[in-house]
Amino acid sequence: MDSTKQGISKKIALLGSHAVGKTSLISRFVTREFPNEYLTTIGLRVDQKTVQLGDLTVELIIWDIAGQDDPVRIPQYYLNGAHGYIFVVDLSRESTWSQMDHQIQVLEAMMPKAKRLVAGNKKDLLSDKELQELKLPVTPDFLTSAFTGENVDEMFHHLAQILVHDDATTA
């Protein structure tokens, strides 16, 4: 599914517990908006956005998957064929990251070929001191805020770059 008329197309999934901000991150990235109220995602919603990496156009097809504490419960067909995924935690809620090492391990088994990024979201809710004191089991690749937009574009672009680079090295 990699090649489209425009360039390269990649499926990515956003995963993590409920209310960590997966849908808000996608909304910020795709439409530049931040939803005013929390609305639970159920099942699946698919969005897409095209990013430009130098001369290369990359279409990211983003599967927004309902929050799930136990990844085993995610339907396997939601994850099949994913080139990459972003595991999102809410920095302000320990319950969303206390088991993240185990959750990531399970996801790696379910998507052995997919590239992974970890996002520590809701950065805006913590002070610098609180951020420094956090001891997450897995260090996030990006500290993001869907509310302010901080690091959101950077994170999606970085994942696109990783996926393109992966193509180049495996070709």
Place this chain on the structure above:
Amino acid sequence: MRCFTTWRKSWFMMTLQQLKAHVLDHSAQVIVFQKDGLMVDSCHTLSGVKSWENKSLYDSISLLRSMQFAFSHIGNEEVIDIPCVDFVLEQRQGYYDFTFSLHPENPDLVVWLVKDQTRVYRYYAAIQQERNLLRLEKEYKERGQSA
């Protein structure tokens, strides 16, 4: 009472097969497409999907575009289940269960069964929303107490 009797009579005149078809017509649609995405046929029971006719569904629907690989490798007995998709079927925004399988008489074709489950999943979404908000409230309260 008279109306009720007439209504009952009209239902009893249908065979069970007709009755089933009538009920399913309002909740499901079958779309058939080639593995390259070209739409071949649709029963149009939920939506006319006119804008997809004679076109590749992969150009119009990003979800299907991201599943091209799966369709090209789908097994004879395999059924790909994608439940609870928040999706716009032409103008109809709702929650649908999708299943994909090979056409029983032509393995070059994929049968896409669309089941409209909007009513059920909206009910479920409302419950889930309430549940998640309660969990959030509890967590923030506990954090406030321990701080």
